[in-house]
Amino acid sequence: MNVLVLLAIILFVSMIWIGGKKGARSFISLFLNFAVLLVSVFIMMDPHANPIIITLIACTVISSINLFYINEVNNKTIIAFVSTVITVAILLLFIYFVTKKAMIQGFGEEEMDEISVIFSLYLGVDFVKIAAAVIIMSTIGAVTDVAISITSPMQEIFNQHPSISKKELFTSGLTIGKDILGSNTNTLFFAFIGGYMALLIWYKDLSYSFGEIVNSKIFSAEMITIFCAGIGIALIIPIASLVNAHYLIKIRGKQSDDKIIQR
Amino acid sequence: MFGVIVIFYKFKNMSLNHIIFYTIIFICFITSIYFVYHNYAFYERPIAKVIQTNLEDSTDLKDIHGNEDRIFTQHIIGEIKNGEEKGRIIHLTNEYSLSGAYDQPYEKGNELFVSFEKNPNESSTLTGNITDVKRDKYTVIVAWIFIFTLLLVGKKQGLFASISLAVNILLLSYALDIYVRTDMNLLWICGITVVLFTVISLLLVNGFNEKTYAAIIATLLGTFISLLITYLAMRITSENGLYYEEMQYLTRPYRLIFLAGLFIGSLGAVMDVAISLSSATFELYNKNNDISVKALKESGIEIGKDIMGTMTNILFFAYISGSIPMLILYLKNYSLLGFTLSINLSLELARALAGGIGIVLTIPIGLYTSIFFINRKREKL
Numbered sequence: 001m002n003v004l005v006l007l008a009i010i011l012f013v014s015m016i017w018i019g020g021k022k023g024a025r026s027f028i029s030l031f032l033n034f035a036v037l038l039v040s041v042f043i044m045m046d047p048h049a050n051p052i053i054i055t056l057i058a059c060t061v062i063s064s065i066n067l068f069y070i071n072e073v074n075n076k077t078i079i080a081f082v083s084t085v086i087t088v089a090i091l092l093l094f095i096y097f098v099t100k101k102a103m104i105q106g107f108g109e110e111e112m113d114e115i116s117v118i119f120s121l122y123l124g125v126d127f128v129k130i131a132a133a134v135i136i137m138s139t140i141g142a143v144t145d146v147a148i149s150i151t152s153p154m155q156e157i158f159n160q161h162p163s164i165s166k167k168e169l170f171t172s173g174l175t176i177g178k179d180i181l182g183s184n185t186n187t188l189f190f191a192f193i194g195g196y197m198a199l200l201i202w203y204k205d206l207s208y209s210f211g212e213i214v215n216s217k218i219f220s221a222e223m224i225t226i227f228c229a230g231i232g233i234a235l236i237i238p239i240a241s242l243v244n245a246h247y248l249i250k251i252r253g254k255q256s257d258d259k260i261i262q263r
Numbered sequence: 264m265f266g267v268i269v270i271f272y273k274f275k276n277m278s279l280n281h282i283i284f285y286t287i288i289f290i291c292f293i294t295s296i297y298f299v300y301h302n303y304a305f306y307e308r309p310i311a312k313v314i315q316t317n318l319e320d321s322t323d324l325k326d327i328h329g330n331e332d333r334i335f336t337q338h339i340i341g342e343i344k345n346g347e348e349k350g351r352i353i354h355l356t357n358e359y360s361l362s363g364a365y366d367q368p369y370e371k372g373n374e375l376f377v378s379f380e381k382n383p384n385e386s387s388t389l390t391g392n393i394t395d396v397k398r399d400k401y402t403v404i405v406a407w408i409f410i411f412t413l414l415l416v417g418k419k420q421g422l423f424a425s426i427s428l429a430v431n432i433l434l435l436s437y438a439l440d441i442y443v444r445t446d447m448n449l450l451w452i453c454g455i456t457v458v459l460f461t462v463i464s465l466l467l468v469n470g471f472n473e474k475t476y477a478a479i480i481a482t483l484l485g486t487f488i489s490l491l492i493t494y495l496a497m498r499i500t501s502e503n504g505l506y507y508e509e510m511q512y513l514t515r516p517y518r519l520i521f522l523a524g525l526f527i528g529s530l531g532a533v534m535d536v537a538i539s540l541s542s543a544t545f546e547l548y549n550k551n552n553d554i555s556v557k558a559l560k561e562s563g564i565e566i567g568k569d570i571m572g573t574m575t576n577i578l579f580f581a582y583i584s585g586s587i588p589m590l591i592l593y594l595k596n597y598s599l600l601g602f603t604l605s606i607n608l609s610l611e612l613a614r615a616l617a618g619g620i621g622i623v624l625t626i627p628i629g630l631y632t633s634i635f636f637i638n639r640k641r642e643k644l
Contacts, residue, residue: 001500003502003505003613006499008616010492010616011616014623018564018571022568023571026571029576030615030619034583037587044591070572103396106588107589112365121365122334122362124332125362125595127362134585181416181421184577186428187531187534189428189531191531191581192581193528195614196524197528198513198520201442201520202512204439204443211305216398217398220402224402227409228405229581230413231409
């Protein structure tokens with residue numbers, strides 16, 4: 001039997017055991033997301049398609065799977081969705097600029113030995129844009145997670161204190177965000193490091209000097225990814241708080257207007 | 264003008280400690296930026312700064328698979344910034360493609376590592392080859408943007424997050440040094456590092472209290488159990504379906520390094536789940552000391568259900584996205600889809616699935632350890 005199939009079965013069984021129906025949905029969402037990722041890879045292969053636009057669309061679809069399918073369509077998830085899209089759009093521009101400047105696109109020396117022999121590298125697709133797409137895609141899961149973790153308790157606070165001011169609501173969103181900031185950056189940090197263990201050991205094995213490591217393409221790409229992921233996680237906190245505070249206060253205004261009209 | 268007044272006003276209201284702290288950060292920022300822009304002397308490899316570029320030639324190219332691209336040849340004049348040849352002018356040629364998989368155009372101001380070509384005549388101009396790009400300043404600038412965003416949004420927690428990240432990087436680098444220098448088993452080293460990572464990160468962010476202790480125990484149990492399950496699954500299936508080709512450049516046992524990466528990779532996510540659960544259960548207990556174990560279990564599982572899906576998705580994207588350029592390279596070279604996916608994604612998918620198992624199993628583990636600590640607290644009362 002295939003290891004991946006066995007692991008997938010174990011994951012599926014444990015998700016259903018703990019989460020019931022929601023667990024099953026979480027498991028299926030992994031497959032849906034994988035499909036979205038593959039489809040975007042296929043579209044990116046077309047030299048005339050713009051990988052940045054594709055990524056923006058893919059991120060929209062992925063965040064709607066994560067928010068609307070696993071949870072459900074309600075005020076909290078809609079606000080989280082809107083804030084995610086805003087953050088991703090801002091972040092994409094920043095990341096594209098950084099990848100272009102730092103020239104971290106494409107493949108590193110370590111990978112070149114094997115692939116340049118067999119493969120043609122002149123493929124006509126824009127690898128700078130693809131590199132930006134990679135960075136944003138690796139963060140999208142965390143960004144949606146932070147968004148929903150902020151909007152849901154904010155709504156709760158609003159329900160308990162309906163007369164709360166917009167500023168107080170915004171501040172409470174920030175406070176919630178601060179608490180999850182550290183653990184979320186940690187999650188991504190360890191995931192990236194875990195994925196690049198082999199490379200780090202390789203650097204140490206060849207006794208690369210500090211200067212060589214810091215300037216090498218793959219290492220700087222990795223560090224920049226970690227930092228950009230952190231920036232994304234930090235950025236969504238004020239954005240989600242602001243959008244949510246604005247929305248909730250607007251809703252309240254409308255409701256009180258309705259009441260006045262009814263009287 | 265107004266902005267200056269606002270800043271001044273804010274400055275006046277800050278405590279002395281704050282002012283000292285921000286001044287230190289600001290000084291660090293300025294010195295490090297100044298350093299990366301002027302650190303040529305610290306490099307042994309010669310560095311050239313581009314002062315002029317000329318596009319000499321461009322040719323259209325079509326490979327055997329019909330992929331169209333364009334190759335440009337660029338003549339570059341640079342100034343050597345360090346070493347014996349400092350101050351001399353160097354002539355370089357750069358070939359780059361439109362797609363830029365392994366090349367890029369250079370422009371005025373770029374800094375490049377170069378190697379000299381042997382020149383018989385001393386007085387003639389230098390020529391050489393470009394070996395790499397000097398990227399350190401970009402990494403440092405992005406690192407500062409990261410730190411500032413974290414401080415701006417997270418204040419104190421942002422500071423702690425940055426510190427714990429820095430400590431973790433140092434710890435990992437030290438652990439890998441030990442592994443490379445001695446013959447200690449990598450999994451033992453990783454085991455010890457994982458314990459240190461967990462204790463430091465959780466204590467730093469959440470402080471010394473029962474909530475943190477419960478989370479630490481749950482994290483360690485969760486990661487060790489998920490590692491064990493993955494290891495057993497690999498043994499049972501005799502690793503059918505795992506392709507280690509992408510780790511081929513290593514001269515060390517692939518499997519061990521893969522397992523070590525898996526171990527550390529899921530740690531952050533498992534920690535996150537553990538602390539969310541213990542915080543929530545302790546919060547419930549603190550609000551109502553008489554809450555029944557059954558009620559705690561029920562709400563704990565509810566919280567677990569909510570975080571399970573998003574957490575597994577975080578890991579999934581963090582692992583899989585990095586393979587996108589490779590997938591495109593393989594597929595554009597007309598490799599078969601199944602082959603491409605198994606060569607490039609098997610390890611990543613295994614990591615993501617194993618991490619997911621760790622996350623899900625940490626939910627009951629975290630819940631029961633928290634309940635254990637709460638019961639102990641109750642007995643004391």
